[in-house]
Amino acid sequence: MVAVPQQPDLTTPPEKGSGSLGLMPFDFNAPKPEGEDKKEPARPEEQIADNLGRVLASRFQEWSDARREQEEEWLKDLRAFNGIYEPDIQAKIGDKTSVYMQLTRMKTLAAYARLIDMLLGHDRHWAIKATPVPELLPWRKAELAEQIAQVAPEAPAPTDEDLVEIERINAKQAAEEMQTEIDDQLVEAKYEHKFKIAIMEGCLLGSGCLKGPVVRVKREERWQRFPGGRFGLTMTERVVPGLDAPSIFDVYPEPYVTDIDDATGIFERHVMAAMHLRGLTEYPGFSKEAIEEIIRVLPNGNHTDLHHETERRNIAKTSASMPMDRRYDVIEYWGQISGADLAAAGVQVHPDKLSHELQGNVWFCAMRTIKVQLNPLKPQRLPYQIWHYERVPHKFWGNGVPREMRDTQTVLNAAVRALLDNAALSSGPQVEVNLDLLAPGEDPKDLHPWRIWLREGGDPSAPLLRFYKAENITEFLVRIVEMMRKFMDEETNLPSYTHGEQMPGLNKTASGLSMLMGASNVALKAVVKNIDDGLIEPTITGFYHWNMQWSDKARIKGDMNVEARGSTALLAKEIQSQRIIQYLALTANPVDAQLIGPEKRAKTLREAAVALDLNPDEVGPDEPEPGQAIPGAGADGVAPGGAPAVPAGGGGAAHGHSGPAVARSGAIPQPAAVA
Numbered sequence: 001m002v003a004v005p006q007q008p009d010l011t012t013p014p015e016k017g018s019g020s021l022g023l024m025p026f027d028f029n030a031p032k033p034e035g036e037d038k039k040e041p042a043r044p045e046e047q048i049a050d051n052l053g054r055v056l057a058s059r060f061q062e063w064s065d066a067r068r069e070q071e072e073e074w075l076k077d078l079r080a081f082n083g084i085y086e087p088d089i090q091a092k093i094g095d096k097t098s099v100y101m102q103l104t105r106m107k108t109l110a111a112y113a114r115l116i117d118m119l120l121g122h123d124r125h126w127a128i129k130a131t132p133v134p135e136l137l138p139w140r141k142a143e144l145a146e147q148i149a150q151v152a153p154e155a156p157a158p159t160d161e162d163l164v165e166i167e168r169i170n171a172k173q174a175a176e177e178m179q180t181e182i183d184d185q186l187v188e189a190k191y192e193h194k195f196k197i198a199i200m201e202g203c204l205l206g207s208g209c210l211k212g213p214v215v216r217v218k219r220e221e222r223w224q225r226f227p228g229g230r231f232g233l234t235m236t237e238r239v240v241p242g243l244d245a246p247s248i249f250d251v252y253p254e255p256y257v258t259d260i261d262d263a264t265g266i267f268e269r270h271v272m273a274a275m276h277l278r279g280l281t282e283y284p285g286f287s288k289e290a291i292e293e294i295i296r297v298l299p300n301g302n303h304t305d306l307h308h309e310t311e312r313r314n315i316a317k318t319s320a321s322m323p324m325d326r327r328y329d330v331i332e333y334w335g336q337i338s339g340a341d342l343a344a345a346g347v348q349v350h351p352d353k354l355s356h357e358l359q360g361n362v363w364f365c366a367m368r369t370i371k372v373q374l375n376p377l378k379p380q381r382l383p384y385q386i387w388h389y390e391r392v393p394h395k396f397w398g399n400g401v402p403r404e405m406r407d408t409q410t411v412l413n414a415a416v417r418a419l420l421d422n423a424a425l426s427s428g429p430q431v432e433v434n435l436d437l438l439a440p441g442e443d444p445k446d447l448h449p450w451r452i453w454l455r456e457g458g459d460p461s462a463p464l465l466r467f468y469k470a471e472n473i474t475e476f477l478v479r480i481v482e483m484m485r486k487f488m489d490e491e492t493n494l495p496s497y498t499h500g501e502q503m504p505g506l507n508k509t510a511s512g513l514s515m516l517m518g519a520s521n522v523a524l525k526a527v528v529k530n531i532d533d534g535l536i537e538p539t540i541t542g543f544y545h546w547n548m549q550w551s552d553k554a555r556i557k558g559d560m561n562v563e564a565r566g567s568t569a570l571l572a573k574e575i576q577s578q579r580i581i582q583y584l585a586l587t588a589n590p591v592d593a594q595l596i597g598p599e600k601r602a603k604t605l606r607e608a609a610v611a612l613d614l615n616p617d618e619v620g621p622d623e624p625e626p627g628q629a630i631p632g633a634g635a636d637g638v639a640p641g642g643a644p645a646v647p648a649g650g651g652g653a654a655h656g657h658s659g660p661a662v663a664r665s666g667a668i669p670q671p672a673a674v675a
Contacts, residue, residue: 044297044298044366045297045298045302045366045367045368046367047297048290048293048294048297048366048367048368049366049367049368050345050367050368050369051341051344051345052337052341052342052344052345052362052364052369052372053364053366053367053368053369054367055338055341056331056333056337056362056364057331057364057367059265059267060252060267060331060333063252063253063254063255063267064252064267064306066255067252067255068307070397071249071307071308073403074205074206074248074249074308075308075311075312075315076402076403076406077204077205077206077400077402077403077406078204078205078312078315079315080104080402080406080409081104081105081108081204081402082105082315082316083100083102083104083105084100084315085098085100085413089410093417096417096421097417097420097421097424098417099413099416099417099420100413101409101412101413101416103405103409103412103485103488104401104402104405104409107401107405107488107492107494108203108204108400108401108402110494111203111389111401111492111494111524111527112199112200112203112204114494114524115199115203115524115527115528115531116196116199118524118528119195119199119528119531120192120195120196124183124565125532125536125564125565126536126537126540126562126563126564126565127179127562127563127565128175128176128178128179128182128540128544128560128561128562128563129175129560129561129563130168130171130172130174130175130558130559130560130561131171131559131560131561133164133168134164134167134168134171134558134559135559136160136163136164136167140167141160141163144158144163144166144167145157145158145163148166170558171558171559171560173555174555174556174557174558174560175558175560177553177555177556178544178547178556178557178558178560181547181551181553181556182540182543182544182547185213185240185241185543185547186243186543188218188240189212189213189216189240189241189242189243190243191243194210194243194244194245195210195245195535197245198210198245198387198535199531201245201247201248202387202388202389202398202400202531203389203400203401204400204401204402205248205400206388206389206390206397206398206399206400206403207248207386207387207388207389207397207398207400208245208248208386208387208389208535209245209246209247209248209251209384209385209386209387210243210244210245210384210385210535210539211243211244211245211246211268211383211384211385212241212242212243212244212383212385212539212542212543213241213242213243213383213542213543213546214241214242214243214244214383215239215241215242215283215284216239216240216241216242217237217238217239217240217282217283218237218238218239218240219235219236219237220235220236220237220238221233221234221235222234222235222236241543241546243539246268248386248397249308249309249312250268250269250270251266251267251268251384251386252266252267252268252269253265253266253267253384253386253396254266254335255396257396258394258395258396259396260382260384260385260386260396260534263335263382264335264336264357265333265334265335265336265337265382266333266334266335266382266384267331267332267333268331268332268333268384269329269330269331269332270329270330270331270332271303271327271328271329271330272327272328272330273326273327273328274295274301274326274328277291277294277295277328277330277365278291278292278295280330280363280370280371285371285372285373286363286370286371287370287371290368290369290370291365291370293368294328294365294366294368294370295328297366298328298366299326300326301326301327301328302328302329302365302366303327303328303329304329328365328366329365329366330363330364330365330370331363331364331365332361332362332363333360333361333362333363333364334359334360334361334375334382334383334384335359335360335382336357336358336359336360337357337358337359337360337362338357338358339353339354339355339356339357339358340354340355342358342360342372342374345369345372346372347360347372347373347374358374359374359375359380360372360373360374360375361373361374361375361376377542377545377549378545378549379545381542383542385534385535385538385539385542386534386535387530387531387533387534387535388530388534389401389527389530390404390527390530391530398530401492401494404491404492405487405488405491405492408484408487408488408491409484409488411480411484412481412484412485412488415477415480415481415484416477416481418477419474419477419478419481422470422472422473422474422477423472423474425470426469426470426471426472426474429467429468429469430467430468430469430470431444431447431465431466431467431468432465432466432467432468433464433465434458434462434463434464434465436458437455437456437457437458437462437464438453438454438455438456438464439454439455439456440456442454453465493523493524531564532564532565533564536564537562537563537564540562540564541562544560544562580604580607580608581608583604584604584605584608587601601621602621602622605621606621
């Protein structure tokens with residue numbers, strides 16, 4: 001059970017000296033500054049606006065306007081993924097062939113599938129490790145010494161080296177407990193599902209986002225038996241860390257930075273129906289009075305479709321009509337706020353901090369603040385993790401697969417359209433008809449085999465009909481198409497053979513294909529490293545800090561490091577698989593088989609199966625009992641006929657060994673007994 005500090009009631013006056021997390025109740029019904037009520041409000045929002053809401057609404061509008069150009073790039077990527085031409089290109093095509101070769105979709109899905117397989121198809125891609133040398137503070141030394149004295153009162157006093165070793169063992173156990181705890185929390189937060197959403201958006205738009213950990217109230221319904229034998233349904237609530245995967249269309253970081261760690265703040269836009277807006281009051285810190293006033297003053301909502309929302313619906317071919325439900329634009333802000341603005345909003349701020357920028361979390365709707373608090377996270381940070389498929393120097397947002405191949409896709413589409421138009425044009429002749437020579441009643445548009453044409457007068461040498469054949473250049477256009485496909489492979493670092501296409505002469509053998517796949521992973525390793533740095537490591541670190549701050553399980557706490565092992569595990573897996581296969585080939589002879597023994601040979605074969613993404617329980621050998629003799633060996637460990645006994649799966653020629661170094665009892669010696 002995670003114990004989270006309760007937020008104060010923001011609608012009642014505080015007691016002197018109170019205020020959890022440095023918060024002070026915010027009077028949402030406080031009178032406006034003198035003279036403001038005399039002005040006629042231009043909009044209904046002005047009737048309920050407050051100063052902090054106005055400040056943040058203005059900042060949100062500024063940051064939103066600054067991102068408009070980037071949104072246009074994302075819309076182009078979405079159109080390419082869905083096989084839709086840009087409006088200006090579609091206007092030029094007109095009624096001509098408008099086929100769209102959807103290679104962008106294929107390449108994007110191939111990148112997504114390979115990344116998911118690398119990161120989620122094997123072991124855990126993160127780990128919690130204790131610090132190698134734990135730091136023992138004086139109070140911790142005294143505590144450990146006291147615990148030892150209680151357990152073993154007659155033992156001599158432990159030295160500093162003894163205490164460090166004990167603390168190292170404790171730290172290792174705590175790290176394992178912390179790892180198990182975070183594993184369980186990630187399952188409850190549906191981490192794998194949210195992770196896939198962020199990875200897909202990163203492959204498609206160039207950047208993906210995870211938000212968390214965030215406060216979630218988990219409700220569990222259970223049947224219980226009451227006195228008298230009656231059963232009833234009871235509900236329990238507990239606070240747990242959760243995760244979200246907001247679309248980057250709805251996330252607005254500070255537009256003047258190139259890295260999320262340097263951002264002073266970030267906005268997230270939520271579009272809510274009235275029932276969902278009221279549902280916010282179930283979470284700590286939200287003002288029910290402020291929310292009800294917003295709904296009363298704005299009964300039809302205040303939602304306005306942004307440009308990208310309209311375009312995204314058009315791309316998805318969904319109805320452009322507004323839903324009947326009321327909608328509200330609710331903005332969530334995390335980041336720096338002036339101490340003076342926070343103080344004016346009712347937050348308790350030290351007089352020396354009024355001119356400073358403080359970390360806060362504010363929710364507002366229609367310029368009316370509905371929640372305000374200092375950032376409760378320790379250490380204070382923005383709870384948003386953004387990763388980039390391909391980092392662009394001096395730019396915050398990254399490039400995805402559609403952006404990498406946009407120009408090539410455009411040329412390919414133009415070549416295919418020209419090819420089809422040329423094929424249609426050259427499929428039959430063009431006909432010229434001399435109407436002056438036609439007999440009355442002849443229809444020149446009626447063309448069919450063995451047609452008899454009647455003509456009257458004119459120069460006998462002048463033809464009635466002339467036929468022209470358009471030049472067929474499809475072969476030239478096909479070469480352009482193939483050239484563009486090769487360019488796509490180079491631009492995206494996703495060769496066609498990596499997603500199923502048979503390339504003649506390249507992948508005729510399993511080992512040859514394995515080498516090609518390994519070489520193609522070189523570029524994806526950089527992408528996986530971006531996921532490690534931008535997504536996995538900060539997310540797991542956030543869960544670690546959550547548990548250190550709020551968990552009541554003392555056994556999981558300690559000085560630990562978070563390791564993101566996506567790229568490391570990928571590289572290690574490739575190297576390990578190659579080395580295992582080489583080792584198996586090197587030792588596939590009777591002499592080495594005798595030296596290794598069936599137990600270790602079986603273990604190596606099972607590891608080789610794992611390295612090749614096979615289930616060792618289905619295709620691997622059973623693990624033999626320790627000391628088991630090699631099948632077919634005699635009392636001296638040699639098979640009948642004088643040949644050394646070979647375990648199942650062994651074979652091949654000896655590699656310069658003079659003979660098997662085995663004990664005469666016939667049993668396989670342990671490693672210490674091998675000469």
